[in-house]
Amino acid sequence: MRWLIIAVVLGSHFHSNTGGVFGNPAGKAEVGRYSCEEVRGLSEYDLTGLGAASDAFVSFEVFKAGGLFTGTNDFPFDGTIQIDAYTGNNLENIADFNASSRGIVTSFSTAGLVVGNTLSFNVTGLYNQAITDNLSSLGIRLAAVPLNTNGGAWTFDNFRLTTDDQTTSVPEPASLALLGLGLAGLGFTRRRKRA
Numbered sequence: 001m002r003w004l005i006i007a008v009v010l011g012s013h014f015h016s017n018t019g020g021v022f023g024n025p026a027g028k029a030e031v032g033r034y035s036c037e038e039v040r041g042l043s044e045y046d047l048t049g050l051g052a053a054s055d056a057f058v059s060f061e062v063f064k065a066g067g068l069f070t071g072t073n074d075f076p077f078d079g080t081i082q083i084d085a086y087t088g089n090n091l092e093n094i095a096d097f098n099a100s101s102r103g104i105v106t107s108f109s110t111a112g113l114v115v116g117n118t119l120s121f122n123v124t125g126l127y128n129q130a131i132t133d134n135l136s137s138l139g140i141r142l143a144a145v146p147l148n149t150n151g152g153a154w155t156f157d158n159f160r161l162t163t164d165d166q167t168t169s170v171p172e173p174a175s176l177a178l179l180g181l182g183l184a185g186l187g188f189t190r191r192r193k194r195a
Contacts, residue, residue: 028063031081031142032153034073041142042096043159044088047135053163056127057084058105058140059120060159062113067153078129082107082145085126088137096139102126107145110154119156127163 029041043060067073083105086096105121123140130138142156 010159013033016153023091028068028155028157029060029142029159030067030073030153030155031074032067032077032144032148032151033151034067034069035151038143039067039073039153039155040097042092042139044090044137044139045098045161046090046129046137050131050163052128052131053124054162055089056122056124057120057162058123058159059118059162060156062115062117062119062154063157064155065113066117066155068155073151073153075152076110076113076154077144077148077150079110079144079146079148081110081142084120084141084143085123085130086139086141087130087135088139089139092139096141099139099141101141102138103142113154118158123161127161 029043030039031041032039043058065076067075085102085105086099087102089095103126105123105126107121123138127138131182138161
């Protein structure tokens with residue numbers, strides 16, 4: 001009896017929102033498999049100068065129902081993608097592939113995904129903890145869990161981190177002066193019409 005053993009190589013292939021060593025287009029993060037390798041998508045956010053927020057969300061779009069390599073993984077898989085956070089290094093390199101998780105954001109099913117869909121997930125707790133811990137970067141990692149056995153991938157792009165600290169904007173002094181002149185002008189016009 002002969003056995004065929006197919007090994008999945010871990011920690012060797014990633015795609016990030018800024019490109020990567022494998023030459024994928026910047027902005028594209030592939031998740032699933034490439035041949036016998038697991039592919040994880042990475043996105044890191046520079047936290048320099050940022051403060052705590054009442055709301056923080058990570059959003060990205062479905063770019064392709066399949067991977068980036070024709071004939072290898074250019075078809076989608078049915079399964080689950082898990083999103084977790086890790087301590088970033090503002091480099092998005094191979095060390096991030098298996099970096100210790102700071103926490104699970106969520107997981108979502110690939111069933112029903114359509115190219116162009118925007119996916120958005122609340123990361124407020126993880127974001128604020130990263131600010132408290134004085135991290136320079138917060139990483140978000142997408143991985144197929146469990147890894148799809150039949151190959152295939154999904155590709156995402158337009159990764160962004162948005163925060164809303166719910167602060168009320170205060171008009172600049174010049175804006176207040178213009179507003180005052182406008183109100184005075186209205187009052188003057190009203191007086192002239194009465195006379």
